[in-house]
Amino acid sequence: MPRPRAARLAAFDVAGVVALVAVAAAWCVVLSTAYGGENRCDMSYMYPSFFPVTNVALASPAHALYRYRDARARDDDVDDRARASGDASACVVINVFVPGTGGGYGQARSAASGTLESEGCRVEHYALDFAEELSAYNGMLLARQAKSVARALDGLRTLERARTERRVVAGWSVVGHSAGGLAAMEAAASALGSELGLTIVNLATPSAWNPVSLTLTQRAREAGVRRRWRTSDARRSVALVSVVGGERDRQVSSSPMGFVDDWVEEGLGVSASASTASRVGVSADHRCAAWCKQLIVAISRGFAEAFPRSKVLTAHQRARAFRDALGDKDAARAPSPTFGVPARAYEATQERTPSALAGVVANVLAPRSVMSAFAFALIAHAASPSILRERVVESVIASLAVYVASGWIANRAFDVRGDVRRALTTCMVLAHVPSLIAWAHHVLRTLPTYGFHALVPPFGAMDAVALCFAAASTRFGAIARDQSSGASRARQVAWCLAAGAAAPGNVGLIHIAGAVVHCAETLRLPRASLPKKVA
Incomplete structure (x- = not known):
């Protein structure tokens, strides 16, 4: 018989695959002409x-x-x-x-x-x-x-x-x-x-x-x-x-x-x-x-x-x-269901997809469990915009889907038992890619006309610090989960930040979560001393 923990992880993997398939299917519908129908907008003329x-x-x-x-x-x-x-x-x-x-x-x-x-x-x-x-x-x-x-x-x-x-x-x-x-x-x-x-x-x-x-x-x-x-x-x-x-x-x-x-x-x-x-x-x-x-x-x-x-x-x-x-x-005039699925389900998929980065960070910082899944969902719900907090059931279910789907990704992409640093670095860099593309586009269009003085401002100081943390982290080895009690507490704080970052609009918080872990592990916080037993 499989061990109970192994059985629980297998159940999480199955749930993660189901969630990923559902998200992929939803995006296929969203990107198809079946969703929303043909363009019925008229054109106007002007001079x-x-x-x-x-x-x-x-x-x-x-x-x-x-x-x-x-x-x-x-x-x-x-x-x-x-x-x-x-x-x-x-x-x-x-x-x-x-x-x-x-x-x-x-x-x-x-x-x-x-x-x-x-x-x-x-x-x-x-x-x-x-x-x-x-x-x-x-x-x-x-x-x-x-x-x-x-x-x-x-x-x-x-x-x-x-x-x-x-x-x-x-x-x-x-x-x-x-x-x-x-x-x-x-x-x-x-x-x-x-x-x-x-x-x-x-x-x-x-x-x-x-x-x-x-x-x-x-x-x-x-x-x-x-x-x-x-x-x-x-x-x-x-x-x-x-x-x-x-x-x-x-x-x-x-x-x-x-x-x-x-x-x-x-x-x-x-x-x-x-x-x-x-x-x-x-x-x-x-x-x-x-x-x-x-x-x-x-x-x-x-x-x-x-x-x-x-x-x-x-x-x-x-x-x-x-x-x-x-x-x-x-x-x-409410949108009719597409393939029997209400339009709101497709909207929620579009809203929550960027949260996968924060979900991966949370899953590599702590072992997966039912309690962690619900804690993740509740924190993400509390950090969501007010209009989404009014839809409690939808918000919690969507956050649970993010947790299990990103958990499967984290388990397959990284050795979550040890290589936490590589996972954090990857997620921090991926989150910066669109911003860097926007900056590069700005440089290519601005440099020929306005020179170097117009290039630097779009790159924020906080972005530079976050990328420096990510780059510096590649110099160090993998983070062990039980290295020190101080580092363990830092990872707990980072996990809560990652759960909050899973709320729509909050993904940028994963950079703070990564910085907290990197600092704690780099400083090598000492293990808390235990009181001696008295005979």
Whole structure:
């Protein structure tokens, strides 16, 4: 008969294989045309022109600001004469479009053309260009883009004050696509956001958490943004609208990922999905969210209702206007099961896949057991975003699946009885690969034009320290589990950190877990002395 421990490990391996097969099958469905169906988004037509705005200083020489102009737009001279005569129709809304990862300023043309015939105040559109930076993967790049968003808004406000004839500015807004919405939210977490009374509209933005927040720098940036939102007036004065694309979006299909209600006071947040919003009714893939006509028409209607010519609305009224423009969530429009499996199961698979790195770290730090599995799931659940904590059963089951699946990976890829250091090093390096790719992409695009002075900032100091730990660890041998009581306690702390890192958006914490173990083993903490027996 097999030993009880061997039988338990065999059961964990079977469960891990089942979980991995289920995840692989889910991803095959998600990446197939069967999930979300065909693209039903209509296209719109415009006559775009972009003019550089050179007198606004941004955070990087590689960034640029453009003003959008459509050939069908009214002439500015006509607007000036209307303002001089006191016509209320001369009011204007100044909007800045922020592209996402790998995106460009040209994507602003759809949203800009959609508001051309607005019944509300005329919307004047500007667009930022970030040289197609892969900002979602690199915290320093994203933070620098946020600074450019803030400087663009502040610079446009300065230009507005310097005009010889003052215009009636009815409001300020930002439309962000994908990671551009994250940069907009970071820019708004300041006095500027509350002073301008911003309205932020995020399209296909992972507003609740970044699914590829894999480094410590990225994790620290997101925690800092949330802290500033809690302590600033932006929480009480910014209207925040978030629309995810739905099932056809392979990056941000999850409705919980686009949840913004906990960023602002009640009534200021609008969280919607393009496929279930009654006035949109179609699912848009990640790029299509920037031009899908059904979605753009609803957003344009929101601008008209949030910025009417007759009066200036409060932040709560603007949020309500966008909510009405998008329409109520219609249960009849809920995505139908694909191959008999509810859409939420596929969304949870997309949300939890990056957690496998943290699961591997936890499994190499402590032996697998039923108690460890449930402790892992409970810690991961407690560290999850608030929208996921409301779904207790789903959250715990998803974390258990991560634990058993990553346990099988750890058991096959590493000798978990001894070679802990190699496993930690591998996971830390893998977590940094997307950020390093984003940095290399930035270097290749920036070096020929702007020289070496623009290359270093995107590489964060915390990332450098984490990689140094990983590189230095290769000099030492394997870590024995019973080396010292001090090291054992350090591994327990690291295990809890790894469990917390398994929560969506927290994967960057695995670098702290690795540093804790590396330090404890390198310092060779002495074994705790035991009291002598008294005869």
